[in-house]
Amino acid sequence: MDKSSTYVKPRGFAAVRFFIALWASKLTVPLLKITRHNGTNFPGEVAMKLCPDFLKYVARPEKIITVTGTDGKTSVSNLLVDMLESAGHRVLNNRMGSNINSGIATSLLTGCTVFNRSRHDMAVLEVDERSSKRVYPYIHPDMTVITNLFRDSLMRNAHPEFIAGFLNESFPPDTRLILNADDLISSGVAPENPRVYFGIERMEGDVVACVNRLNDLRVCPKCYGELIFEYRRYHHIGRAHCCDCGFSSPEYDYAGCEVNTADMTMLVRDAGGEARYRLLSDSVFNIYNELTAIAVMRELGMSHGEIQKLTAGLKIVESRYKAEHVGNVDVIMQMSKDRNPLASSRAIDYVTHRPGDKELLLMMNNLSDEVDWSENVCWLYDCDFEFLADERVKHIICTGPRAKDYYLRLLLAGVPGDRVDCVRNEFDAADKLHLTPGTSVYMLYGADNRSLSMAFNVREKVMRLAREAAEK
């Protein structure tokens, strides 16, 4: 399929309709700024309302890379944009906007002139998995990265097999896929497409048996036979083979090896050579994100030396983690995406493995759901609250509309009842904190806008209480 065929120049009535849509939607961008509205979807929605085929006609850069998957797509997209811009490219991206079709339309319309000419030579677009069928018929990427596929919001994404099926039917057949060989779900997507795999060789701390409640791949995805893991990082991520049919993890084209979190380096080996890279973060998730970005840059034809230079000044933005020492304690905000057992399990695992004693304010409620509805709490029972039974977790306060559900879940997870308090009101919950000197106080909070706002307001109170406690 000729890639240029997906970028169609409108003619006749279609052209009139398209340009009305383009100009009208462009006008909404400054209007939103003037009225101080943060509507990253709105211009795209206007464009697609006026011209349903807007994504077909709007100009786009010559080279397009899309990034999708359950977890890590924002981090990988950001790393790619930063590296490509450092390399001198003008990169269109949806970093500030949404990753659904209207958000992508917004990025494209803001990235082209009023005469529909792209101002960029490259695009890195994060695409929501569930929006694939609305995006890929129009946006024909040269490369697509799938970071991984896990159980996500059950109401929207059902289960990873469903999402994999969605992606199977979405990608243009000649789009080159950059896939995670350590994820036997996403690595099998769109088997006819050209592809390369990345993965991380055995690491310190790897296990064989699954220690997580959430395990999306308990048997062979081909024949339901027994899967044997050579090593497992977490959940279903690792290297495995089937005893019955011989199905196994693909070989790595880009292998992360000799990962050393003490000196913060990783060797990346591929057919063209190898090079040692500085680790941008010590969390395994982010090591995968960095390796993924390096694999994409190699696929774009850059040498290891060039990529090493580009990564030198890079940072992974820890927007989901914010730590501050106040009074005699550390106050740490740790986003723990509500309704998502994977993200919350990873956050809980991370918190539990931090050194020292901890006190937790558990407020991962989805407050937006509670306005009109009631949060579906099934995901709590796929999430690793069992890790919080660790003796260094001295005190947990469950709060918010679902506080009682969290309390019950913690008891079932083996957390002793005398370590748990349950307080409905989030601000009152802060009063229950012990704030023992030397303790780290973690606030685990949800990701919807209402929950974010609540979390930062409660944080102010926690900081004040910590200061007052230190002055006494």
Place this chain on the structure above:
Amino acid sequence: MKIEVLYPEICNLFGELMNPEYLARCSGAEVVRTSLKETPKFVSEDIALVYMGYTTERGQEAVRDAFCPYLDALRKRTEEGGVTLFTGNILEVFGEYIENDAKEKIPMLGLFPIHSDRHLMKRYNSLYLGKLGDITVAGFKSQFGHSYGDVGEGLFTTTRGPGLNPGVKPEGVRVNNLMATYLIGPLTVINPPFTRYLLKLMGVEDPVLAFEEAAMDAYNTRIEEFSDPKRGFTY
């Protein structure tokens, strides 16, 4: 006393494996697991409860194929009053067929006089409030379709939310002590009165639930919320 979990390797979505775990903690029962490639233990052993939970769409067909040889054994167990609980879309596996995106009919096991539709582009999410006798049951639904057919009174009588489909009050299917419901997730954890009822059917005299006080507290809050007419029910 034993609880048999059928096909947990693929029937494990939405926290449902907590159901047999919780029932075991409330009864002291042993949980035994049977994989797709094994013969179910209830065929030859005394099993207090057979449980199977939500699976993927491909998983539904795998369950159908694996379970087909044991359908008569389930019929016999049911006639004899054996207790069985199916949650989520496993209910559809025991119907006559699933119509997939209005295109193909996928034959199922035909134990229940129902058929189901499936629309993969339309996920249906709702809260649920219903009754089993004088027991109030609250729960969640998340599915790609509904079922249709005469199920008599079903398992639950709907107070709010959809029954077997949005047009009817009966929810789920009940044949003696074989119970199947579209409700998903940790149904037994969030519904202590229903769990007590289930444990009694299983032969537990005077059941005491694990963390009963906390479970009842969360349950009462949920019933109050779900009974509030201002609260939306479909997502």
